[in-house]
Amino acid sequence: MNYPGLSRLLLLRFLERVQLRDLERTRRWIADEERREAERQRGLEARPPAPEWLLERGLSGREAVYVHVGDCWNAGKRGRGITREQAVRALVDGVKACPACRPDTALGVLD
Numbered sequence: 223m224n225y226p227g228l229s230r231l232l233l234l235r236f237l238e239r240v241q242l243r244d245l246e247r248t249r250r251w252i253a254d255e256e257r258r259e260a261e262r263q264r265g266l267e268a269r270p271p272a273p274e275w276l277l278e279r280g281l282s283g284r285e286a287v288y289v290h291v292g293d294c295w296n297a298g299k300r301g302r303g304i305t306r307e308q309a310v311r312a313l314v315d316g317v318k319a320c321p322a323c324r325p326d327t328a329l330g331v332l333d
Contacts (some may be wrong), residue, residue, distance in 0.1 A: 273303025275325060277312055294323035303326040 276290040278301040289304075289312050290297045295322070304312070310329055313319060319326035326332055 275304050275306060275309035276301035277308070277317070278286045278320075286312055288318050288320045289325045291312055291323040291325045291328055292322045294320055294325075296320055296322040 224246050226332070241259060255273050272292050274292045276292055276297050277295065278288040278298050279285065280287045282298070287299075287300075290301060292303070306329070309325060310331055313326055313329065313331045319331075
């Protein structure tokens with residue numbers, strides 16, 4: 223290509239500036255992504271441990287419906303973490319054990 227009044231060296235310097243600008247932008251994107259990943263990792267590390275036992279409440283939020291093992295896939299959204307002692311007490315008091323995760327077997331509380 224021939225550009226009147228522009229030397230090959232000037233065109234190469236222009237190309238270099240464009241590529242440096244693109245490289246700086248890419249490095250900013252990388253740094254931003256590294257920051258986001260570090261924040262995500264800190265969030266995972268700061269998350270409290272999952273409860274070992276859950277007590278699922280009914281629609282009204284008053285009556286207990288099921289006792290679950292903490293990682294039960296069937297626990298629903300109305301569960302809250304409870305201690306082992308609270309789970310045993312709930313089962314003894316007549317709250318049903320989840321038929322999927324069988325916390326009564328895990329706790330040694332069988333009918």
